[in-house]
Amino acid sequence: MSEQLIAENPATSAPDETEHIKNPSRDRRGLVLATILIAQLMVVLDLSIVNVALPNMQEALGFSATGLSWVLNAYSLTFGGLLLLGARAGDLLGRRPTFLVGIAIFTLASLAGGFATSGAALVVSRAVQGLGAALAAPASLSLLTTMFPEGRERTRALGLYTAVSVGGVSFGLVVGGILTEFASWRWVMLVNVPIGIAVATTAWLSVPHTPRRRGRFDLAGAVTSTAGVSGLVYGFVHAASAGWSSVVTLTSVIGGVALVVAFIAIERRADEPITPLGLFASRVRSGALLARMFLIAGAMGAFFYLTQYLQDVLEFTPIQAGLAFLPMTAGVFLASQSSSRFLVERLGERIVMIVGGVLSLASLVWLTQLDVHSGYGDVVVSLVLLGLGNGLAFVPLTSSALHGVQPHEAGAAAGLVNVAQQVGSALGLAGLVTVSGHAARNADPAGVLDGVQHAHAVFLSGAHAAFEAATVMLVVTLFLVTFVIRRGQVAEEPVPVLVD
Incomplete structure (x- = not known):
């Protein structure tokens, strides 16, 4: 029975880590929570904030109708495809530094996108934004779960996190519409810069260090999971315009499924899997x-x-x-x-x-x-x-x-x-x-x-x-x-x- 409780109870399975996180930050949990929520809002906002600016982007940078869709897809593909790698980075390198690096990448990519002079430059900046989000998002949620014990405190913190995560998408439309109409489409990117600097600063000052785990990256698992998820997402997105009979669609979906199967096989044998099955x-x-x-x-x-x-x-x-x-x-x-x-x-x-x-x-x-x-x-x-x-x-x-x-x-x-x-x-x-x-x-x-x-x-x-x-x-x-x-x-x- 004691082994079962240790396997299930985070507090008993790793008491050193739990104490290291909980006690030093007890008086600053409110500030840490606010930092996490603002960071999550910024990441989620970029899923929708560009929507109302797309016609202006198309006119300014000469996007084709198909090319314009990649302003949205580039972000979602790298965000979704690299999340598992970002989560593993938080475990091995520490959640605080991973969170800070993710916010820094996201902020710099937003700055580059705001000054983009071509469609390709904007799409690349959106893809890099997705990389930053993939590092920051899992690190922020895992910081929240380790700082707030399971029960009433964590449930309330997750309530605020959920409100930001879900409500931020619709809020992004409002912000995007205001910025596009009264400023410029470039500000749907540039607005992240001051917010990102503020989040990085408060995180540097308030977020506690978490223990780093000794280990190595499961590179084979990272590559197959990222490529597999990206292949599936790309295949489904491509099917919307080219249909399911398209060679590109079928190749992407079949390849994505094959890579996901390979990922599962690799994870079953890996000493330190990127995702413990x-x-x-x-x-x-x-x-x-x-x-x-x-x-x-x-x-x-x-x-x-x-x-x-x-x-x-x-x-x-x-x-x-x-x-x-x-x-x-x-x-x-x-x-x-x-x-x-x-x-x-x-x-x-x-x-x-x-x-x-x-x-x-x-x-x-x-x-x-x-x-x-x-x-x-x-x-x-x-x-x-x-x-x-x-x-x-x-x-x-x-x-x-x-x-x-x-x-x-x-x-x-x-x-x-x-x-x-x-x-x-x-x-x-x-x-x-x-x-x-x-x-x-x-x-x-x-x-x-x-x-x-x-x-x-x-x-x-x-x-x-x-x-x-x-x-x-x-x-x-x-x-x-x-x-x-x-x-x-x-x-x-x-x-x-x-x-x-």
């Missing part, structure tokens, strides 16, 4: 990671098509479209804080996740009813439901994904949380775009419509197909949180290590 042995953690992927995939589909609906059909300006998402941001903040402060404690994590999944599913079902005659009043109902649902679900999902993780594996576990989110976002959105494009091409709106009405009807045909596919993803999420994530049944089990 024992993390997946817990039904709670594996279920939480899968549920997060599907929830993000469905939510990002709604986010993507609602942005177009507001601007193309309802004719909102970029700023108006960004502000239109504020009810969702408010819903996320309200629900995540309620979830972390008292709902999880009173109702249990599983009930809160189920309620969050039901509300998110209801939001997408509501969206399938939008038509050319709908107004913002119809949209705002869905936005509120989506914000409340995601806000409720993400706090216990994050907690479940990190449940029982030993301190020396906190970086790898945090990396997997971020990988699930980024891969779910990229693959889910690409798949929904493919579904939407097929439906739009085959649309035949009934009645006599003028050109604008016809275009709106065709768009909505594609959007409805995407919303319907997204509801399927939310059904899968609801199944996972209802029947798979049952912490009470496995909370006392040790975390086994998979061996060949």
Whole structure:
């Protein structure tokens, strides 16, 4: 029994590390938490802040329609593909230096992107931003989990982290619209520079050192995991424009799958794997990671098509479209804080996740009813439901994904949380775009419509197909949180290590 408790309890498995982190920082946890939250906001913001600036970027730098998509894809590919490597770097090199290096890279890349004079230079800077984010994001989450003990303190900290992570995406649209309209598209990049300097400064002064582990990088695992995830993401993104019969699409997806299989085989034999496969042995953690992927995939589909609906059909300006998402941001903040402060404690994590999944599913079902005659009043109902649902679900999902993780594996576990989110976002959105494009091409709106009405009807045909596919993803999420994530049944089990 003592061995089982040591295997499951982070505090007993590595008391030296826990004491080293907790005691010196007890009086400055608030400042450290604020630093982590601002850094996470900056990283998440760049997933959406450039969206409303894309037309201006295209005009200024001469992007083609296909090339313009890489302003978004370059960031998501390097961010999602290098997260596991970033998480491992935090474990071996120390989370504080890894976090600082990540913020520095992100800030310098933002500066370069703000002064880019060609499309290629901007795309490269976005890719380097993704590298910085891949180092900073898992380090920040693992710092949070090791500084705040499992229970009420960690749940509240994760509530704030979740509010920033989810609400930051919609907040990015508002900021991007304001900067683009009143300053320049370059400021959607340059705005990160003063923020990055402030974050690096406060982190240098307040974030405590964490012990470094002796070991070496699992280079074979790093290469295969990064290339495999990148191949899958690229294949799905490419399928949105070229179709599934494209040689490039098939080669990317098949190659990505092969590399992921090779990664698993390498990790089973590695002495110091980049991702300990024992993390997946817990039904709670594996279920939480899968549920997060599907929830993000469905939510990002709604986010993507609602942005177009507001601007193309309802004719909102970029700023108006960004502000239109504020009810969702408010819903996320309200629900995540309620979830972390008292709902999880009173109702249990599983009930809160189920309620969050039901509300998110209801939001997408509501969206399938939008038509050319709908107004913002119809949209705002869905936005509120989506914000409340995601806000409720993400706090216990994050907690479940990190449940029982030993301190020396906190970086790898945090990396997997971020990988699930980024891969779910990229693959889910690409798949929904493919579904939407097929439906739009085959649309035949009934009645006599003028050109604008016809275009709106065709768009909505594609959007409805995407919303319907997204509801399927939310059904899968609801199944996972209802029947798979049952912490009470496995909370006392040790975390086994998979061996060949």
